Amino acid sequence: xxxxxxGEPIITVEQLTMAFGSFxxxxxxxxxxKRGDIFxxxxxxxxxxxxxxxxxxxxxxxxxxxxxxxxxxxxxxxxADRLSILRRTGVLYQSGALFTSMTLAExxxxxxxxxxxxxxxxxxxxxxxxxxLVGLAGYEDFxxxxxxxxxxxxxxxARAMALDPEILYFDEPSAGLDPITSKRLDDLILQLxxxxxxxxxxxxxxxxxxxxxxxxxxxxxxxxRTATAVGDPKEMVxxxxxxxxxxFLTREGTLNEVALPAAATSSAASASSxxxxxxxx
Amino acid sequence: MLSLLRRLALPNSCSEVTSALxxxxxxxxxxxxxxxxxxxxxxxxxxxxxxxxxxxxKLPAVSDAIREIDAxxxxxxxxxxxxxxxxxxTALLTFLLGVIRHAKGKQLTIDRDGLPQGMSGLIDxxxxxxxxxxxxxKRSRRSLxxxxxxxxxxxxxxxGRLMAFIGEAAMSFGRLLTGRPARFRHSxxxxxxxQAGVDALPIVSLLSLLQGLTMAFLGAAQLQMxxxxxxxxxxxxxxxxxxxxAVMTAIIMxxxxxxxxxxxxxxxxxxxxxxxxxxxxxxxxxxxxxPRMLALILMxxxxxxxxNLLGMFGGxxxxxxxxxxxxxxxxxxxxxxxxxxxxxxxLCKSAVFGLLVALSGCMQGVNCGRSAAAxxxxxxxxxxxxxxxxxxxxxxxxxLAPPFPVGQ
Ligand SMILES: Nc1ncnc2c1ncn2[C@@H]1O[C@H](COP(=O)(O)OP(=O)(O)O)[C@@H](O)[C@H]1O
Ligand SMILES: [Mg+2]
Numbered sequence: 126x127x128x129x130x131x132g133e134p135i136i137t138v139e140q141l142t143m144a145f146g147s148f149x150x151x152x153x154x155x156x157x158x159k160r161g162d163i164f165x166x167x168x169x170x171x172x173x174x175x176x177x178x179x180x181x182x183x184x185x186x187x188x189x190x191x192x193x194x195x196x197x198x199x200x201x202x203x204x205a206d207r208l209s210i211l212r213r214t215g216v217l218y219q220s221g222a223l224f225t226s227m228t229l230a231e232x233x234x235x236x237x238x239x240x241x242x243x244x245x246x247x248x249x250x251x252x253x254x255x256x257x258l259v260g261l262a263g264y265e266d267f268x269x270x271x272x273x274x275x276x277x278x279x280x281x282x283a284r285a286m287a288l289d290p291e292i293l294y295f296d297e298p299s300a301g302l303d304p305i306t307s308k309r310l311d312d313l314i315l316q317l318x319x320x321x322x323x324x325x326x327x328x329x330x331x332x333x334x335x336x337x338x339x340x341x342x343x344x345x346x347x348x349x350r351t352a353t354a355v356g357d358p359k360e361m362v363x364x365x366x367x368x369x370x371x372x373f374l375t376r377e378g379t380l381n382e383v384a385l386p387a388a389a390t391s392s393a394a395s396a397s398s399x400x401x402x403x404x405x406x
Numbered sequence: 407m408l409s410l411l412r413r414l415a416l417p418n419s420c421s422e423v424t425s426a427l428x429x430x431x432x433x434x435x436x437x438x439x440x441x442x443x444x445x446x447x448x449x450x451x452x453x454x455x456x457x458x459x460x461x462x463x464k465l466p467a468v469s470d471a472i473r474e475i476d477a478x479x480x481x482x483x484x485x486x487x488x489x490x491x492x493x494x495x496t497a498l499l500t501f502l503l504g505v506i507r508h509a510k511g512k513q514l515t516i517d518r519d520g521l522p523q524g525m526s527g528l529i530d531x532x533x534x535x536x537x538x539x540x541x542x543x544k545r546s547r548r549s550l551x552x553x554x555x556x557x558x559x560x561x562x563x564x565x566g567r568l569m570a571f572i573g574e575a576a577m578s579f580g581r582l583l584t585g586r587p588a589r590f591r592h593s594x595x596x597x598x599x600x601q602a603g604v605d606a607l608p609i610v611s612l613l614s615l616l617q618g619l620t621m622a623f624l625g626a627a628q629l630q631m632x633x634x635x636x637x638x639x640x641x642x643x644x645x646x647x648x649x650x651x652a653v654m655t656a657i658i659m660x661x662x663x664x665x666x667x668x669x670x671x672x673x674x675x676x677x678x679x680x681x682x683x684x685x686x687x688x689x690x691x692x693x694x695x696x697p698r699m700l701a702l703i704l705m706x707x708x709x710x711x712x713x714n715l716l717g718m719f720g721g722x723x724x725x726x727x728x729x730x731x732x733x734x735x736x737x738x739x740x741x742x743x744x745x746x747x748x749x750x751x752x753l754c755k756s757a758v759f760g761l762l763v764a765l766s767g768c769m770q771g772v773n774c775g776r777s778a779a780a781x782x783x784x785x786x787x788x789x790x791x792x793x794x795x796x797x798x799x800x801x802x803x804x805x806l807a808p809p810f811p812v813g814q
Contacts, residue, residue, distance in 0.1 A: 224682070
């Protein structure tokens with residue numbers, strides 16, 4: 126891994142507009158991710174967080190604006206150059222996206238087989254290490270259909286880390302995990318950053334992990350359809366003037382003030398996100 | 407919704423709702439839901455709600471209430487009386503939301519004091535997030551011109567996708583041939599070869615044997631009229647080698663393997679596995695499509711030969727048992743009747759059919775949408791597209807490389 130100076134811009138997003146046909150999801154996004162940062166993309170459900178991630182990892186073309194990796198523009202680069210930019214990244218998808226026809230070991234070893242010349246025995250050892258890192262030691266020969274949702278996520282993480290990428294993207298890594306596992310995941314993410322020097326970009330709703338590990342963040346507003354706050358969430362919560370951002374970061378709903386008893390607010394807030402029922406199981 | 411209500415668990419107001427929802431065995435409410443409209447003064451409309459307002463009972467229509475509001479233009483205020491109200495759930499909420507939306511649109515004041523406790527909270531919850539704009543525009547009614555126009559645009563887009571797919575597949579093939587590493591797992595290739603080869607043998611055996619038997623049997627009756635029984639060998643030999651062997655195996659493989667390819671790749675699309683491949687720098691075209699294409703291109707000619715063998719065997723059985731021809735005579739006649747060139751054309755043809763089946767299956771899979779229904783559509787389209795391609799391709803082969811001299 127290239128151990129360049131921490132703190133230099135590694136991803137820059139300029140005036141990015143994302144749309145499905147004529148439906149604009151978010152417009153005029155501007156932010157910078159610095160090397161070694163843990164950067165969080167926040168926002169209500171359906172505001173376009175996953176869509177933003179897809180723009181960053183080369184899966185969806187921007188309607189307008191640029192995404193720069195270092196000084197190279199991702200979407201103006203030749204396909205071959207784009208691939209080599211993206212080869213420096215690893216992605217953990219919201220659903221894990223494991224290859225269901227392969228065992229966990231085969232899933233994790235695929236990138237290694239593709240991009241390294243290591244002999245099979247060594248690949249197998251590295252794969253076991255990666256699985257052990259995410260708490261899945263001994264599950265090498267399981268198929269994705271035979272493990273739980275949380276385990277699939279962790280296996281997906283092991284696959285994303287297979288090549289020790291410079292930049293790791295996570296889409297809601299701790300959704301659906303129990304509090305202890307999700308705390309462990311936070312620790313793991315911190316370790317990946319501190320010990321391996323990775324830059325982490327993640328979509329998450331988990332306030333504890335946002336405050337515990339994030340260095341920088343962007344908040345996507347799903348009514349205004351643009352970023353309403355950028356910065357360290359610990360600062361943001363104190364300094365923001367935006368009602369929605371403050372509510373998100375302090376877990377206060379408007380519902381609280383108007384009608385509902387305090388105890389009901391948090392469950393009502395989580396009930397408004399369609400994915401929470403899956404998360405609770 | 408049920409869990410939402412249960413979780414809200416408002417102190418006293420909702421207890422009857424919850425019990426009505428949770429206890430399935432509770433006796434059906436006696437009094438049906440009803441509304442009475444009254445005007446305490448000229449500027450006020452009072453809705454007196456009574457009976458059991460649950461989703462399991464009969465419910466008054468929102469349109470009646472809206473008509474009532476519109477009928478009295480002097481009304482500036484809407485109030486509610488729920489003293490006669492029994493059990494209620496989201497059915498009542500739905501009714502009230504309808505009334506409130508309409509009243510708000512007419513700038514009327516809504517007095518929620520008469521509503522049961524907790525209802526106000528639910529109304530706020532339901533109206534807290536305004537409906538998203540721009541996302542629902544597609545649902546509007548379309549004129550005939552629009553429908554035709556959109557169909558034409560869709561068709562053009564579909565053709566574009568087809569061309570792009572063929573182009574990409576060709577490039578992937580090129581990478582393989584020029585020795586640049588086209589990346590796929592060799593174990594996958596072997597698996598697909600097994601699936602498209604050995605695993606297909608039983609069905610191909612059965613159908614080609616039956617086909618041979620039937621053709622020979624039907625042909626025998628005709629040939630006997632001229633005393634030309636021996637020509638049953640020509641009939642079976644030429645029709646299997648030139649036409650039936652290739653087309654029939656191709657159609658079997660379209661239904662068997664082409665459909666499977668579409669479903670496999672389509673499901674991977676639904677599960678974001680294709681995205682995962684792309685971000686891993688593995689071209690889905692190389693990783694998924696190429697080994698499937700290779701497997702079918704390699705296996706289809708072998709299946710063609712095998713189908714010929716069994717079809718001719720079936721014909722031979724009829725010739726020997728029904729027409730009294732000796733096996734030796736039959737085989738000799740067969741060799742004399744079918745020139746080698748017909749087999750060569752047949753082999754080429756089935757390799758092309760293999761390509762067509764694989765391309766249709768993979769293309770429908772790669773372009774599959776992200777739902778279970780989309781996978782079903784992809785599978786259907788893959789089979790239809792493959793069969794059309796096979797028949798058209800067969801026609802082109804027939805013109806370019808006819809098995810018999812044409813004309814004179
Ligand atoms: N393939 C698609 N076609 C059209 N609209 C989409 C598609 N995928 C997502 N959307 C819309 O884009 C918005 C953002 O979705 P997404 O990025 O998945 O939200 P989230 O922030 O919860 O990850 C949603 O309103 C969704 O309806
Ligand atoms: Mg998402």
